Amino acid sequence: MRRTFRFVLALAVLLSFVALSHVVNDRNEKSAFAQAEPTGKLAEVLARGYLNCGISAEVPGFSYLNPNDNTYSGLDVDFCRALTAAIFGEVTDTNLVFVSLSSSERFPALQANQVDVLMRNTTWTFSRDTDLKGSFGPTTFYDGQGLMVPASLGVASIDDLNGASICVQTGTTTELNITEAFNSRGFDFELIPFDDAPSSIIALEAGQCDVLTTDKSGLAGLRSGVADPSLYVILPDTLSKEPLSPMYNEGDDQWANVVDWTVYATFQAEEYGITSANIDEMLASEDSAIQRFLGVGDPFNSLIGLSNDFTVNIIRTVGNYGEIYDRNIVPIGIPREGSLNALWTSGGLIYSPAWR
Amino acid sequence: MTAQSTYSSSDDFFVNTADLSARRPPPRSKNPVVLFLKRPIVLISLYLAYIALIFVKWDTLKDWLVADILNRPASEIGNGLEAMWLALWVALPYFIFSIFNAAKIQLRLRIPFFRNIDFLRDIAQVVFLFVVVAGLYTLALNVMDNTQIPINWNVVSRHFPVEVSEGPDFTKEISWLKDIPIIGNRLAKADVLQPGTTTRALITGLINTLRAVILALVFSTILGVLIGIGLLSNNWLVRNVSAVYVEIFRNTPLLLQLFFIYRGVLGILPTAPKDAYKFGNFYLSGRGLNFPKVLTTDSYPYFLMGIIAGLIVGIALWRWRLRVQDETGKPANTLIWFSTAFFGLGAIGLVLAFVTGGTPFELENPTLDRFNFVGGSRWSAGYLTLVVGLTLFTAAFVADIVRAGIQSVSHGQIEAARAHGLTSNQTLRLVVLPQAMRLIVPPLTNQYLNLSKASSLAISIGFYDLFNVATIVQNQTGQAVALFVILMLTYLVISLLISLLMNIINRSLQLKTR
Numbered sequence: 001m002r003r004t005f006r007f008v009l010a011l012a013v014l015l016s017f018v019a020l021s022h023v024v025n026d027r028n029e030k031s032a033f034a035q036a037e038p039t040g041k042l043a044e045v046l047a048r049g050y051l052n053c054g055i056s057a058e059v060p061g062f063s064y065l066n067p068n069d070n071t072y073s074g075l076d077v078d079f080c081r082a083l084t085a086a087i088f089g090e091v092t093d094t095n096l097v098f099v100s101l102s103s104s105e106r107f108p109a110l111q112a113n114q115v116d117v118l119m120r121n122t123t124w125t126f127s128r129d130t131d132l133k134g135s136f137g138p139t140t141f142y143d144g145q146g147l148m149v150p151a152s153l154g155v156a157s158i159d160d161l162n163g164a165s166i167c168v169q170t171g172t173t174t175e176l177n178i179t180e181a182f183n184s185r186g187f188d189f190e191l192i193p194f195d196d197a198p199s200s201i202i203a204l205e206a207g208q209c210d211v212l213t214t215d216k217s218g219l220a221g222l223r224s225g226v227a228d229p230s231l232y233v234i235l236p237d238t239l240s241k242e243p244l245s246p247m248y249n250e251g252d253d254q255w256a257n258v259v260d261w262t263v264y265a266t267f268q269a270e271e272y273g274i275t276s277a278n279i280d281e282m283l284a285s286e287d288s289a290i291q292r293f294l295g296v297g298d299p300f301n302s303l304i305g306l307s308n309d310f311t312v313n314i315i316r317t318v319g320n321y322g323e324i325y326d327r328n329i330v331p332i333g334i335p336r337e338g339s340l341n342a343l344w345t346s347g348g349l350i351y352s353p354a355w356r
Numbered sequence: 357m358t359a360q361s362t363y364s365s366s367d368d369f370f371v372n373t374a375d376l377s378a379r380r381p382p383p384r385s386k387n388p389v390v391l392f393l394k395r396p397i398v399l400i401s402l403y404l405a406y407i408a409l410i411f412v413k414w415d416t417l418k419d420w421l422v423a424d425i426l427n428r429p430a431s432e433i434g435n436g437l438e439a440m441w442l443a444l445w446v447a448l449p450y451f452i453f454s455i456f457n458a459a460k461i462q463l464r465l466r467i468p469f470f471r472n473i474d475f476l477r478d479i480a481q482v483v484f485l486f487v488v489v490a491g492l493y494t495l496a497l498n499v500m501d502n503t504q505i506p507i508n509w510n511v512v513s514r515h516f517p518v519e520v521s522e523g524p525d526f527t528k529e530i531s532w533l534k535d536i537p538i539i540g541n542r543l544a545k546a547d548v549l550q551p552g553t554t555t556r557a558l559i560t561g562l563i564n565t566l567r568a569v570i571l572a573l574v575f576s577t578i579l580g581v582l583i584g585i586g587l588l589s590n591n592w593l594v595r596n597v598s599a600v601y602v603e604i605f606r607n608t609p610l611l612l613q614l615f616f617i618y619r620g621v622l623g624i625l626p627t628a629p630k631d632a633y634k635f636g637n638f639y640l641s642g643r644g645l646n647f648p649k650v651l652t653t654d655s656y657p658y659f660l661m662g663i664i665a666g667l668i669v670g671i672a673l674w675r676w677r678l679r680v681q682d683e684t685g686k687p688a689n690t691l692i693w694f695s696t697a698f699f700g701l702g703a704i705g706l707v708l709a710f711v712t713g714g715t716p717f718e719l720e721n722p723t724l725d726r727f728n729f730v731g732g733s734r735w736s737a738g739y740l741t742l743v744v745g746l747t748l749f750t751a752a753f754v755a756d757i758v759r760a761g762i763q764s765v766s767h768g769q770i771e772a773a774r775a776h777g778l779t780s781n782q783t784l785r786l787v788v789l790p791q792a793m794r795l796i797v798p799p800l801t802n803q804y805l806n807l808s809k810a811s812s813l814a815i816s817i818g819f820y821d822l823f824n825v826a827t828i829v830q831n832q833t834g835q836a837v838a839l840f841v842i843l844m845l846t847y848l849v850i851s852l853l854i855s856l857l858m859n860i861i862n863r864s865l866q867l868k869t870r
Binding site: 103107161172175183191250 | 506521627628642643816830832
């Protein structure tokens with residue numbers, strides 16, 4: 001009796017080992033690339049069912065709430081859409097919430113987890129990366145600080161501006177740069193700080209300041225919004241580097257990957273010539289690099305913790321970087337040709353790491 | 357007499373032991389140490405010191421005050437539990453103290469602790485203390501754990517990288533700082549007070565806030581009183597214009613009014629300095645008011661001495677005339693006597709100054725530069741808007757408070773005053789206002805507090821007040837918690853100072869009954 005029991009026990013143990021190894025084998029066979037489990041912020045967003053995306057909603061070309069039909073548009077808005085499509089597969093009425101933030105509200109909002117990501121023409125700086133405990137994704141727009149003056153003043157460059165009153169948006173890098181630029185020239189100047197872009201352009205129009213300073217793209221956007229743009233000129237001087245990048249809290253590598261590679265996907269798609277129009281043809285492409293990028297075949301893309309076709313979803317929703325640029329930035333009068341924002345193959349800085 | 361009879365005199369179930377103790381005083385200790393420790397101030401100080409110790413050293417104390425007792429590693433103790441234990445340790449001495457007191461009363465006066473109202477009150481205090489400390493500390497721990505807001509108080513000694521174009525220049529050394537007796541040298545060497553630091557920028561912001569608030573307080577009071585009296589005027593036009601003013605300014609948001617003044621009123625003024633409206637050497641434009649700056653010269657002290665002497669002599673004469681009026685009933689005419697002395701001696705000082713060293717004042721006129729005026733003094737558009745906006749808004753409330761105060765004085769008083777032959781001016785000044793003031797001052801304090809806090813709306817009109825500067829710091833450094841705590845404390849101190857001042861005034865106006 002006892003012997004029989006031992007035998008049965010040994011058999012059971014043996015059988016269970018076989019079964020276990022079978023299960024393990026089975027799993028390995030199912031996926032050559034194990035999909036990463038969503039953790040941290042990504043899991044939180046998936047569970048919540050929508051993405052909180054911090055934008056400004058006040059800068060034409062970047063993020064702008066159209067007062068006529070209550071729709072958001074702009075480069076930053078499109079990257080919010082791209083990220084939503086990457087996470088949820090598509091953008092619906094309910095899975096993307098735009099949180100409109102002033103320049104002074106944005107960092108506390110991010111730190112307090114009120115937004116998951118800032119797509120709010122935020123300059124990537126050393127102190128924000130370290131002191132603010134933020135992290136930056138790939139630069140989506142290379143900008144520089146500029147100066148806009150009424151054409152009637154007859155000012156040719158910053159060196160003519162000694163004694164001027166300058167409207168500036170508070171809480172931005174621009175108020176630091178303008179202080180430095182004028183102090184280094186030994187100029188007298190008066191800063192008039194405003195919390196948002198519309199207030200500052202209204203003050204310039206009312207003549208309460210002589211100069212409006214912000215990123216050149218922002219100036220172009222604001223200039224396109226005034227009644228008669230020809231009354232204002234943007235001076236040729238560029239005061240600073242303003243690489244505008246997505247920002248998120250540091251310490252969550254998976255979330256960082258999701259945001260970063262969403263942006264890179266738009267770069268890479270342009271490099272491969274994939275657009276929202278030809279995506280269906282491209283899915284049938286024989287090119288193995290394009291197949292890998294679009295998640296055809298091996299579930300290679302799911303390594304990031306998203307579905308294997310997240311790149312397809314991004315391109316279907318917003319198109320590649322070139323499309324996003326043409327749709328949003330060209331209308332406010334900033335050509336892409338020859339600028340830093342051209343694709344690296346055309347001499348610009350838009351460059352995705354290798355997709356392999 | 358049985359023990360029962362000591363407290364059966366009261367019908368209430370609860371007994372106030374202070375009454376009984378007064379009838380049967382406890383035996384007094386002769387020991388000087390015990391006497392010293394029993395003084396309330398000593399007890400409270402000891403307790404506060406204990407609480408401070410708990411809070412400051414909590415990081416090390418919690419290992420054996422919480423973790424050891426619960427026999428769990430400190431890392432496994434949740435925020436709520438940790439906060440409750442902290443609150444427990446904070447409240448414990450009070451709890452023991454109240455039990456000790458209740459036990460003494462029970463032994464000496466035979467009052468059971470559940471009927472001892474002092475003990476029950478103490479326990480309520482202990483529970484309140486526990487809940488408040490535990491709640492606040494849980495919140496604080498959650499802020500530190502669940503958000504990624506870094507907290508660094510040293511941010512105030514950093515270099516402040518932005519220009520503040522209003523108020524005293526924070527990048528210049530404060531020359532008079534080292535002349536302060538005793539602590540001056542140390543202050544001058546303090547890191548946070550060096551030129552260009554964030555603290556100095558915040559101080560500049562604070563001065564800007566105070567400049568606007570004080571001026572608005574004075575103007576809104578004057579305007580409010582005038583309109584308040586206007587509300588009760590017999591003149592139809594004055595009465596209705598005042599009423600319309602009050603309703604409009606009281607029933608629209610202050611922010612809207614500020615925008616209206618900044619963009620609507622100042623916005624339609626010519627903005628280019630060369631087109632500014634010119635009144636003598638005063639220039640008003642959409643960018644603000646430029647006016648001559650008064651500079652003092654070497655002979656200025658003579659004039660100053662004349663003014664001070666005039667003030668002293670004037671006040672002495674004022675009091676002397678009041679005494680004469682009290683004793684003889686002759687009219688005091690205080691104002692005439694005072695102004696004769698003040699202006700007379702001031703004029704003598706002025707003449708003396710001219711004789712010894714020429715004019716005591718010089719004016720520095722603003723002159724037109726390419727973009728703006730240079731030289732002279734300047735009230736920026738933001739400052740003008742803030743002062744005017746706060747004044748107009750608060751004056752509407754003040755007016756209604758004044759009207760209510762005046763109407764609260766019984767009409768019989770006015771009739772009696774008129775029957776005594778007082779003129780309507782005298783009736784208002786001597787009978788109505790002194791009684792009305794008692795009702796006016798407390799609600800007025802609230803309006804003044806509102807005004808001082810509403811000054812933070814300046815950020816919307818580009819004025820560098822305290823809130824605006826702090827916002828800049830917070831943005832450039834990310835230290836939202838640190839800056840907001842500093843801001844809250846500063847506004848709290850401003851509010852408390854205004855309250856204190858108004859309470860002193862209120863007390864001096866109360867009926868002195870004997």
